[in-house]
Amino acid sequence: MRRNDWLTPEGTRDLLFEECAAKRYLEERITGIFENYSYSEVITPGIEFYDVFNGKARHFPPETMYKLVDGKNRLMVLRPDTTMPIARLCATRLRGEELPLKLFYNQSIFMVNPKDSGRDDEFEQSGIEIIGGENEDSDYEALFLAAKALCECDEDYRLEIGDSGIFGELLSQYNYSDEQQTEKLRVNIEDKNYPAIDAMLGDDKSNEALRTLPRLFGGFEVFEEARKRLCGEAIEKKLARLEKLCRELADIIPEEKIRVDLGLVNKKNYYTGIIFKGYVEGYGQPVLSGGRYDTLIGEFGGREAKAVGFAVNIEAAAKVYLKNKGKTLAKTPDVLVFSNDKIAALKHCEKLISEGLSVRNFNGACPKCAEKFAKKHGIHRLDVINENGDAESREV
Known part of the structure; x- marks a missing residue:
């Protein structure tokens, strides 16, 4: 019998070290673009009512959604799309806000993909939505910011x-x-x-x-x-x-x-005008997609508002970034700290951090073990704290 407690579900995977660093780096760089253009961040629930994704212009095939039932026996889904929840948000809590609204987000979506499709069922998106802007002005801005986001992933x-x-x-x-x-x-x-x-x-x-x-x-x-x-x-x-x-x-x-x-x-049928996708060298699937949707917000019963937006698949972008750039993004600590007195070690770590250094507290048994660890991991300074609480710095 296969042990599922050793596995991740199909379409999901664990991210390690460099992958996490690349993902965080790209998320911060792309978010920085949005913040420089004065977009405001929003976060919507990871669990939504099924009805959010089952309207006329916002229909998602049921077989592509992860479904569950809440305590009141209502049908819920794990969010398979970010644009629809933001449209719901604009039609409800943001209905009195002055237009245009410029919003950005960083959040995961969940979709059931065909087996062996090569696509992740869970991945993070960073994206924007311009709500209520005039067609031409907001289309230009959305496409320009999309190009800037793609360039952060890869110049090609x-x-x-x-x-x-x-x-x-x-x-x-x-x-x-x-x-x-x-x-x-x-x-x-x-x-x-x-x-x-x-x-x-x-x-x-x-x-x-x-x-x-x-x-x-x-x-x-x-x-x-x-x-x-x-x-x-x-x-x-x-x-x-x-x-x-x-x-x-x-x-x-x-x-x-x-x-x-x-x-x-586009397979999402809520788009009504321009539509676009972004690709980078070495990855066959789009890492960015977006377009104009002028009827979606009104379908939630709120005011009619034209809108345009896009999203970057951060996991896909991180894969490409590591493959094409070959960069090491996980930071090597400036100093490795060792002491038999673990309280003294933590105090010394805090002192170094206050000086702007990054540290790693070594939890091994002896200074020689710490020195061996530092050499293996490319840490060039070892601070050994003696019985008097004084730190001796060694170049490794």
């Missing part, structure tokens, strides 16, 4: 930008109204699963634009190609605005970092 990054509304317009043009099939098609286009797309759309030539959508990917030349293949006044307006946004962003983000992806539709 790319930011892929699309508009979820184009997919919606094509669906309405071709009367593709079956909800389940629509969601399957959304997922297949997002994943660029061409055989599955062809199987769903068949040989019907009227669906050619939908079939083409995931292939409209690349540099700014995509806009010219899209105008040849996609038609309709509403789509042209979206293309024009997206092109303007991307070209103007190239003044503050290197153009080679920006990619246009009109097949970016």
Whole structure:
């Protein structure tokens, strides 16, 4: 019989030493960006009512959520998304606050992923939400801050930008109204699963634009190609605005970092406008995702407020950072302290810390053991406290 008390659940893992240091480093660096732009931090509960994630524009497939029942037999979930709880917060406790609100967060989310998908079921996100801002101004700011956050993870990054509304317009043009099939098609286009797309759309030539959508990917030349293949006044307006946004962003983000992806539709169906994902070298999954959601907050019964935001997967970013940078982030102590008098040792540690040094209190049996430990771990100073309480510093 397999002993589960030795294991972590599927989709979860223990983080050790360098991984923790990289995670904390990136969280602090990215949070610093948000604080420099005067975003305010919020924290929402890790446990939410199931209903928060089961509305019209905020539907999460039940099989992707960790569910539990509270003491009153009400269905609860571990938070699978941060945007929806913040939308709930804005519609309730923050409903009287002056708009726009600029919020940031650092918190974990929990999602059931397919076995062997390579994705973690639990991971931390650092992100922002701009609530109530005008479309263009807040889109520019969100995308610029997203690029800055990606650069903290790795300088070799790319930011892929699309508009979820184009997919919606094509669906309405071709009367593709079956909800389940629509969601399957959304997922297949997002994943660029061409055989599955062809199987769903068949040989019907009227669906050619939908079939083409995931292939409209690349540099700014995509806009010219899209105008040849996609038609309709509403789509042209979206293309024009997206092109303007991307070209103007190239003044503050290197153009080679920006990619246009009109097949970016996202599996979360609350997005209503621009949508974007961030990638870094050496990691096949996005480490950042976000977009505009203009109807979500109103669905919670509060005031209507347009919004845009994004989140960074800190665990994924930390993996990439350690792999690409090869940096040692776990700090080596400045001083190792040894004394047979453990109270004296702790007092000396406090004295050194007050002088701005980092310390490690050695709990071994003798000074020679302490010296051996210091050499092994690269600690260059050993303070041995004698019976009189005086410290003798040794260079190791």
